[in-house]
Amino acid sequence: MTVRLTRRNALEASVGALAMAAFGAISPVRAAYDSADLIRKFTGGKAPTEGKVKLDLPEIAENGNTVPMTVAVESPMSEQSYVTEVLVVGDGNPNGGMATFHFTPLSGAAEANTRIRLAATQNITAIAKMNDGSFYTASKQVKVTIGGCGG
């Protein structure tokens, strides 16, 4: 027995296919912000100065799943002059943001270490915000051999 292809049947079939295609296209949600946007939001449009920030990362990461990262900012960390926040972003991950560290004068040193995931070879940027409203930055490229996002 053969199914007769009428105009109505054909129309219904194509609408169904279209709906499925549209659903498929929407489902992987992409990053809302990329790293440049995040930096602009963090500094409020101010251009950060190079220096004072030390970003310690391996040059080549064999495994992008866990890459040790140390960020240290030169500062007396006194009540008068201290680092309030440090933002770390990368330009090669699905989401630009990586971590934000918050310091107080009680921190004693603006220094933190954690382990991050890197999906691909990319530039990591750290931006430090001082209590007087100035910004300092440092960047480093890390070559990744095996990506850290299930790839």
Next chain:
Amino acid sequence: MAEIKPRIKLDRKEAKKGDLVEVKALVQHIMETGQRKDAQGQTIPRKILNRFTCTVAGKQVFAADFEPAVSANPYIQFKFKATESGPVVLTWTDDDGSKIVGEEKITVT
């Protein structure tokens, strides 16, 4: 899941006033990014520890916001200035609102 116990290490238990004390902490957590898919092709929902704070004698000395780019079983290392004796409380906040808390003590002379 069994209750998660963070591993916390201070580089010294006793410090002189003004000394810098280094804290190292490791907590077991999957830190699911929300990017991966399971065998059926369904996206696994994001589940990470998004906030970490450390207080010493009730005063905040360090905090961090984590994004999915932080590795599974997040490790954190930072310093604080010894000013007064008291509990060193480390708190991680999960996406679902639950908290993992660990505590150590510091004696300042």
